[in-house]
Amino acid sequence: MTTLTRVASRTPVTHRRTPPHKSPVQRRSTPLTIAMLAALAYFLLPLFWLVVASTKSTQDLFTTFGLWFSRAPQLLANIQATFTHDDGVFARWLLNTVVYAVVSAAGAALLAASAGYGFAKFRFRGDRAAFNLVLGAIMVPATALAIPTYLLFAKADLVNTPWAIILPSLVSPFGLYLMRIYAQDAVPDSILEAARIDGAGEAAIFFKIVLRLLAPGLVTVVLFTLVSTWNNYFLPLIMLNDPNLYPITVGLASWASQAVGGGSGANSDMLALVVTGSLLSVAPLVVAFLLLQRYWQSGLTTGGVKQ
Template sequence: MTTSVAPTSTPPSAPTTGRPRTARNNRRRPSSSRRRSTPLTIVMLAVLAYFLLPLLWLLVATTKSTQDLINTFGLWFSRAPQLLTNIRQTLTHDDGIFLHWLLNTVLYSVGSALGAALLAAAAGYGFARFRFRGDNAAFNLVLGAIMVPTTALAIPTYLLFAKVELVNTPWAIVLPSLVSPFGLYLMRVYAQDAVPDSLLEAARMDGAGEARIFFRIALRLLAPGLVTVVLFTLVATWNNYFLPLIMLNDPSLYPITVGLSSWAAQAQNGGASASSDMLALVVTGSLLSIIPLVIAFLLLQRYWQSGLATGGVKQ
């Protein structure tokens, strides 16, 4: 009896989806991620040098005397560095007037930044969550105000403050800095996504008033955007020069920008030995004046980045 064995059919070959294709994909991905653009790299290095070289020069120049500032190479240290001596002379010159200018700058900048952030948050929240007659026209007016340079408004602001006798007072610096059109625009965009309508409706159903909703609920949600406006206004007021220059004539009220400018004017006069040493004090004071801004930026950088990112993407 013969038994017939059925021919074994070989299964069709499976498509090659395993290691070979994975290996090919793995070989391709590094090649695409490792692509380099030589022109773009050169441009980025040039931009990096553009921003860092002035800071490097300032760090090196702070360690030099006035004579070394003139006679030595700007991007390298002198043979006799005197950083601590320059710092001590800057802080003690003219009965410590530099520290007084620094305190004035802190008061002007912090007061302006906090006030501008609060006003921008209230106005931006109002534009984002309320509808009223002429809201679009009013907001377009704010957008137009962003394009107006602050220098163009300095003289009209001076004339206005002279009428109300606020010239040569701290209010002449703080009050104009409270208005931030860009901060209002930023907070309106941020509030549209950060404050949900359902949360506001739930608060209204619980009997909360609009003021309580804003201060107890909306402000907490707007915190990253508030930090962003605070940083922008803080830097703008800290570096403001022209407005304090025309508003203040009392040296005890000067911010650090106008104070260092007055020292630079004394250094340019020359002649006397006291004036010839002022150049080193100006350079050292310039370095000391940027340290608080760097510290503030590093401490608030996380909130600042989130404040810029949120509101740019619709959630």
């Protein structure tokens, strides 16, 4: 037995205990808590008022406390009156809005994904200049383009048609920018090279591989476009003359003008219909967000492939 072995055998073995894991200290900030509660009230109080007001008659809207229910709530009666007023034109407006928003959101997401993928993974002459042009288009307000768009569509005889609302909504510079940034990291070059080696064409690669990797970003573009088209007011106002083609924003505005407008044609009883119609117009957006939020939240940090 060597000297080192004898020394090691005589030396007592001591085990050093690892200090127990300390949980992070929970810190609370009173100013941040107050700011959060203020922001929560800012966003939720109008929605709560809308829910409460939808249960009231026009008289109760003016005679009762705004943030609480009346003694005789009549939400179902208001909903029935909203859908039956003027031969059920509200249902037509709601259907128009769904068609405009869904078609525009799906088309805008597909175009943004294809263009963003092209800018991210292909190099061609003038690609940087074209992308900078897209960035500049983000800064242009939509209202500034409304009149030129109207004149362009008037030349093409598309005014007062559904295409006058859908076609402008398909162009989303912000959606293209977002998809370009997302595709840069979410679509690995190794997968594209492997697919090309296997003989896949560019169209097959895009529709079978790229779109799946870009799904979370697509959901984000769909949500943004859906909300913007659903709430769009100015473009349908100047493009549409037929009340049967109105979206819900322009339709409710026409009811509101009848309710509060001056002259003998004013009908204050329609205020309850306007408020109830506003609540019904918000509900589909809330449902759509709740159904798509898990894809959105899971989304923007995934898509990469582990190396």
